[in-house]
Amino acid sequence: MSKLICIEQVAEFLYDGMVAMFGGFLGVGTPEEIIQVMIDNSVSNITLIANDTSFVDKGVGKLIANRQVTKAIVSHIGTNPSTGKQMIANEIEVELVPQGTLIERIRCGGSGLGGFLTPTGIGTMVEKGKQKLVVDEKEYLLETPLRANIAFIKAKAADRAGNLIYDKTARNFNPLIAMAADMVIAEVDEIVEIGAIDPDQVITPGILVDKIICKRGC
Amino acid sequence: MSKLICIEQVAEFLYDGMVAMFGGFLGVGTPEEIIQVMIDNSVSNITLIANDTSFVDKGVGKLIANRQVTKAIVSHIGTNPSTGKQMIANEIEVELVPQGTLIERIRCGGSGLGGFLTPTGIGTMVEKGKQKLVVDEKEYLLETPLRANIAFIKAKAADRAGNLIYDKTARNFNPLIAMAADMVIAEVDEIVEIGAIDPDQVITPGILVDKIICKRGC
Amino acid sequence: MKSLDAKAIIARRVALELRDGDVVNLGIGLPTMVAGYLPQEVHVVFHSENGFVGLGPADGTINPNLVNAGGQPAGAIPGAAMFDSAMSFALIRGGHVDVTVLGGLQVDSDGNLSNWMVPGKMVPGMGGAMDLVVGAKKVIIAMEHCAKDGSAKILNKCTLPLTGKAVVTMIVTELAVFKISKDGLILEEIAEGVCIEALRSITEAGFNVSPTIQTMQGF
Amino acid sequence: MKSLDAKAIIARRVALELRDGDVVNLGIGLPTMVAGYLPQEVHVVFHSENGFVGLGPADGTINPNLVNAGGQPAGAIPGAAMFDSAMSFALIRGGHVDVTVLGGLQVDSDGNLSNWMVPGKMVPGMGGAMDLVVGAKKVIIAMEHCAKDGSAKILNKCTLPLTGKAVVTMIVTELAVFKISKDGLILEEIAEGVCIEALRSITEAGFNVSPTIQTMQGF
Numbered sequence: 018m019s020k021l022i023c024i025e026q027v028a029e030f031l032y033d034g035m036v037a038m039f040g041g042f043l044g045v046g047t048p049e050e051i052i053q054v055m056i057d058n059s060v061s062n063i064t065l066i067a068n069d070t071s072f073v074d075k076g077v078g079k080l081i082a083n084r085q086v087t088k089a090i091v092s093h094i095g096t097n098p099s100t101g102k103q104m105i106a107n108e109i110e111v112e113l114v115p116q117g118t119l120i121e122r123i124r125c126g127g128s129g130l131g132g133f134l135t136p137t138g139i140g141t142m143v144e145k146g147k148q149k150l151v152v153d154e155k156e157y158l159l160e161t162p163l164r165a166n167i168a169f170i171k172a173k174a175a176d177r178a179g180n181l182i183y184d185k186t187a188r189n190f191n192p193l194i195a196m197a198a199d200m201v202i203a204e205v206d207e208i209v210e211i212g213a214i215d216p217d218q219v220i221t222p223g224i225l226v227d228k229i230i231c232k233r234g235c
Numbered sequence: 236m237s238k239l240i241c242i243e244q245v246a247e248f249l250y251d252g253m254v255a256m257f258g259g260f261l262g263v264g265t266p267e268e269i270i271q272v273m274i275d276n277s278v279s280n281i282t283l284i285a286n287d288t289s290f291v292d293k294g295v296g297k298l299i300a301n302r303q304v305t306k307a308i309v310s311h312i313g314t315n316p317s318t319g320k321q322m323i324a325n326e327i328e329v330e331l332v333p334q335g336t337l338i339e340r341i342r343c344g345g346s347g348l349g350g351f352l353t354p355t356g357i358g359t360m361v362e363k364g365k366q367k368l369v370v371d372e373k374e375y376l377l378e379t380p381l382r383a384n385i386a387f388i389k390a391k392a393a394d395r396a397g398n399l400i401y402d403k404t405a406r407n408f409n410p411l412i413a414m415a416a417d418m419v420i421a422e423v424d425e426i427v428e429i430g431a432i433d434p435d436q437v438i439t440p441g442i443l444v445d446k447i448i449c450k451r452g453c
Numbered sequence: 454m455k456s457l458d459a460k461a462i463i464a465r466r467v468a469l470e471l472r473d474g475d476v477v478n479l480g481i482g483l484p485t486m487v488a489g490y491l492p493q494e495v496h497v498v499f500h501s502e503n504g505f506v507g508l509g510p511a512d513g514t515i516n517p518n519l520v521n522a523g524g525q526p527a528g529a530i531p532g533a534a535m536f537d538s539a540m541s542f543a544l545i546r547g548g549h550v551d552v553t554v555l556g557g558l559q560v561d562s563d564g565n566l567s568n569w570m571v572p573g574k575m576v577p578g579m580g581g582a583m584d585l586v587v588g589a590k591k592v593i594i595a596m597e598h599c600a601k602d603g604s605a606k607i608l609n610k611c612t613l614p615l616t617g618k619a620v621v622t623m624i625v626t627e628l629a630v631f632k633i634s635k636d637g638l639i640l641e642e643i644a645e646g647v648c649i650e651a652l653r654s655i656t657e658a659g660f661n662v663s664p665t666i667q668t669m670q671g672f
Numbered sequence: 673m674k675s676l677d678a679k680a681i682i683a684r685r686v687a688l689e690l691r692d693g694d695v696v697n698l699g700i701g702l703p704t705m706v707a708g709y710l711p712q713e714v715h716v717v718f719h720s721e722n723g724f725v726g727l728g729p730a731d732g733t734i735n736p737n738l739v740n741a742g743g744q745p746a747g748a749i750p751g752a753a754m755f756d757s758a759m760s761f762a763l764i765r766g767g768h769v770d771v772t773v774l775g776g777l778q779v780d781s782d783g784n785l786s787n788w789m790v791p792g793k794m795v796p797g798m799g800g801a802m803d804l805v806v807g808a809k810k811v812i813i814a815m816e817h818c819a820k821d822g823s824a825k826i827l828n829k830c831t832l833p834l835t836g837k838a839v840v841t842m843i844v845t846e847l848a849v850f851k852i853s854k855d856g857l858i859l860e861e862i863a864e865g866v867c868i869e870a871l872r873s874i875t876e877a878g879f880n881v882s883p884t885i886q887t888m889q890g891f
Binding site for chain 1: 474476498500505506507529531532533534535536542543544545546547548549587588
Binding site for chain 1: 765784
């Protein structure tokens, strides 16, 4: 069965209340066409897991500004004033997670691990509600896995088997969220034939990717 | 300062009692020339961390057969009869670790994490001496990091900055051990100029690699 | 029935359990034979725990850096992807492998499996088996019904050190197919010409007989 | 002394702390300026937490997929390497970054740092800062000596939420350089024309004066 779908078909997989992971670092490496479909379809009550809330007019920031997100699990909201305003007004719940902890929690969720011990956040507000463990006389926080219903990936190219490669800093969260969701949809700049990507250069194996959208239409 | 050294110079970094990590899966992806230097220099009392003990005449298996290893932390010893014989005779200490746990412990050691929770080994002998934790009603073992004094890498090619790429299944443990040792020495088939490896295709960043040995001499 | 035949029967039956699109990891030995009996219309992707998906038969060209998890020469199909061991086991533990087929020394009614050591005799190590049994969605044990000395391998309780606790989904032998439920073993299929009483006599573990029991498939 | 000058002085002094071969992560804002003052004979590799080593200045060609950790256009030097965020922070926490230079809202005598939120006013989030301060071998805080309202930023005890506990190695302001020891702050350098008593009057935290104190370097 082909993994290729049209951008319009993405709507079939969206629903109110969904937990969605998005690739992207300040909007770089985010599937913008998928974001647009989420806006066009007024998907509401989204729990967003991403590095940051980007800008009001870019990437996941648009979903925030459009008030489609009710909970955001991110490391940074400073570049999107809308997030802060909604947070102060109690219109959005924001869980701020240190970036390294956030991406490792996602990796955990995709790797069948139950958690990990990190020194990050020891002695800070991040400790709150978390178990502390001592290993080799050093104190660590126990951090737990994160998973999503759907992960939305942006990649440079896919082959028809779903193998993905990324362009420079647009890689960021994408390869990790591809492992941590029940469904994985990738928006790519180019679709190539199977065999066109050297197996040694594949970053995300095709077995992780359920659907592929080519930006240039289908 | 150039990272390139002759194979003979490897001897300068070796010492009795060292903890050494080696890349390789049943000998595939192991730096054979470095092994030979360890044999030639009769380095003794080695603690070996590797996937397996290979075969008596291949990879790290030679060090076992030559009785240079006093402790092995590996997932499998079945292909090297010498390991089993020495184990029964109490001449070598073998810590058997599930393969996924072993490589994750190495990743932990290289990533500044204090440990991780895995379901692997629950209800088996692997539990022995380990803390059990429950997350979301599921039981996990707490596994702790592994590090080495030196990691010995086998790669397909290096640029002069130490960026590495690997060939097919010869990758295995190599990229992970490159993060988990105080010193990293890579034996490569080819050395190329800086810029010859596309940054998107680098597997091990050069900042992790201290010394490079080209198999074709220096 | 010769031993070779038994293995072929088992491999052929296991192959019917694989679904189009499955990601499958085959253990070394008997399980490897399963690939040879896959129905033509079923396309699966084989995962090799030494670090790739898209394992295929060796094509005769010699590449010492392309081997399977048994260290033997292998091939890679178009669309294969290579990765390091941490990624390989992240895929395994993370539920990205649909089916693993492994050999067994002992399996018991609780779905416990022993296949990595015989104390005092043989300690090869667990390799990736302990991760596979906790991570793969479906764990099929492919083994001959009895040990070479005739003793039972399907037991009330494993006596050898465990590889995994309550992990086995299904057992396929040359004589029978069992599913493992919360209430123990359920006999789903029995080889033609074998009666249930005879099967009970060489199976230490008690088992229930499925109301839909049928003759063993794959013939 | 104008604010611009202060920043330049700080950046120039911090640059002298970098050693040939160091892997360095510069925070956004003032710390980014450090790259411009690196002595010619010192070659360092810049790590960018969004996923690469080998960060360089943007070269004018537009590639929207090549940005620094502030999201601004960046360049990659020959020999750069790209990776995902998990690898990026494995490098940071794992001690593979030699030096990080970050701005600060408050630093105290115990080496505590506050730089990620002001309750009720500004909550940008910690981004990668909490990982950087626990992971980098050397944590240099580059900040103006006092806040815009003239209040002290080098305190006996931070009053804002912490970014990290006992993590700061060194503080560089336009007036002074402090190292942080187990016994608190040690004044290592003082700007020309500034007397120690004047410095004490605008530094809430007490400090010891190094026996080898010298005039601030980098001029």
